[in-house]
Amino acid sequence: MSGSATARRRGRGAQPEGPRATFRQLLPFLFEHKRTLIVVAVLSVIGAATSLVQPLLVGQVIEAVQSDTGIGILVWLLVGFVIVSSVISGFQHYLLQRTGTAVVYSSRRKLIDRILHLPTSEFDARRTGDLVSRVGTDTTLLYAVLTQGLADAVGSAVLFLGALIAMLVIDPILLLLIVVVIGISVAVVVLLSGRIRTASTAQQEKVGELASGVERAVGSIRTIRASGATERETTAVSGLASDAYGIGVRIAKISSMVVPVSGIALQLSLLVVLGVGGFRVAAGAITIASLISFIMFLFLLVMPLATTFGAITSVNQALGALGRIQEVLDLPTESQDDEKIAASLPRETAAADAPAIEFRDVRFHYPANVVAARQAAAKEARTLLADAHLESAEDATPAVQDHEVLRGVSFAVPQGSRVALVGPSGAGKSTILSLIERFYDPTGGSIRL
Structure with a gap:
């Protein structure tokens, strides 16, 4: 190096x-x-x-x-x-x-x-x-x-x-x-x-x-x-x-x-x-x-x-x-605030035809520490590629987005059905799947399972 x-x-x-x-x-x-x-x-x-x-x-x-x-x-x-x-x-x-x-x-x-x-x-x-x-x-x-x-x-x-x-x-x-x-x-x-x-x-x-x-x-x-x-x-x-x-x-x-x-x-x-x-x-x-x-x-x-x-x-x-x-x-665990979150949501009785998954006005912004870590990793990748003369330091890796990824997304997936998410790169497809798996919690709205 x-x-x-x-x-x-x-x-x-x-x-x-x-x-x-x-x-x-x-x-x-x-x-x-x-x-x-x-x-x-x-x-x-x-x-x-x-x-x-x-x-x-x-x-x-x-x-x-x-x-x-x-x-x-x-x-x-x-x-x-x-x-x-x-x-x-x-x-x-x-x-x-x-x-x-x-x-x-x-x-x-x-x-x-x-x-x-x-x-x-x-x-x-x-x-x-x-x-x-x-x-x-x-x-x-x-x-x-x-x-x-x-x-x-x-x-x-x-x-x-x-x-x-x-x-x-x-x-x-x-x-x-x-x-x-x-x-x-x-x-x-x-x-x-x-x-x-x-x-x-x-x-x-x-x-x-x-x-x-x-x-x-x-x-x-x-x-x-x-x-x-x-x-x-x-x-x-x-x-x-x-x-x-x-x-x-x-x-x-x-x-x-x-x-x-x-x-x-x-x-x-x-x-x-x-x-x-x-x-x-x-x-x-x-x-x-x-x-x-x-x-x-x-x-x-x-x-x-x-x-x-x-x-x-x-x-x-x-x-x-x-x-x-x-x-x-001292870091909060994944389920530490679940009771507070559940208490803030309105109680509903599940209907027979209720959807398997439902997004209601979901908004999401990646946490600041995640954005900072990804930006540091992207900068490191650009530097390594530039040192290897493979790419310029500016073009080697795209910048990491730090804005709101999902803005008021609402949809329902009926039980027993298959739904495809289609969109260009960066549209939020992977983010939606991560939210369904609860790798992250939404910053606004609610997700019903």
Whole structure:
């Protein structure tokens, strides 16, 4: 494909920012598994409690060693809490993985049910590959919401607050310095999280376009081969893959700035604690046992932050994908307004000689999204033929009509009869058959069956 054609196609693919979901729209997917999530929350609280006890026991062991008293019971208690914490963590991990898979499964079922009940006009306006990508790749991102730290947020909050209180009791001055360092890291993550969500939405849009391009090329492979257009289509679809790759790299760059933040916060906090804490031990303000306990609580304080930072990244990526999922789930189904339509029509008693099909002053105008999709397809066809030097870009494909196709059409088809529709191209013959099959609803009048 020539460079100008590639530029035209990529320009056509440039779209405004896609649909964005809110965290409230994510909650129904999670509440379907609220019992399991409650169990996970309880386990995370118990795990947090066992983790908070360990630094206190270590401090008591050190003090017992310094005072030359027995430490047997303390050591066994410490080992017991470590084992309990590990077992709880493993079982909690299993529950989260299973629930994450269940969330993906339920979201896919909802999408499949909604897609297969959409009006035919929606399939005319949307590419099949894009709908397939929403069922596949978009729903997969919901899995990370549960497995990347959001579900055990309760336990993380307990761990964070417990460590914060313990550190406040041990040494308020050291804690103040730690809060300053951590506060800066939190501000950086919040600043970057919005950019991650926007880039993730754009990436999923590009993946949808890529799936559509592959689906179109594979479905038309015989025509492509017969036209000698294999290389041209390969270049076009590869261009979509390149665009998705570019956005993926941008997400990786943003995420790479988020991931080190927790590590930097931990290292700076540790250096502050070792430096200032060592000075305070030398001055007699705190004991060595208290300093070691403080350092252990510091790790417990930073661990929930690291989990939270990961959860922010995964949730923002999931919300970008959820926007595309929710866009389809919010579309009205084919029969959603049937009751309203039926209620607005006058009730009639069918006569013995009533016609099998009757059109009464039917008017029809193709939906705007269908017209736009057909015009885009016609423009693409003209461009491809012009690139192949088969036709001029203006004459290769006729323009798509965007005016009213049927204007006050009325006729009756008697039962047991055959009726032929005769007329020139564009007169509305196919449209009438589509209305009888109810691929579309009339924009005016009524059709009686």
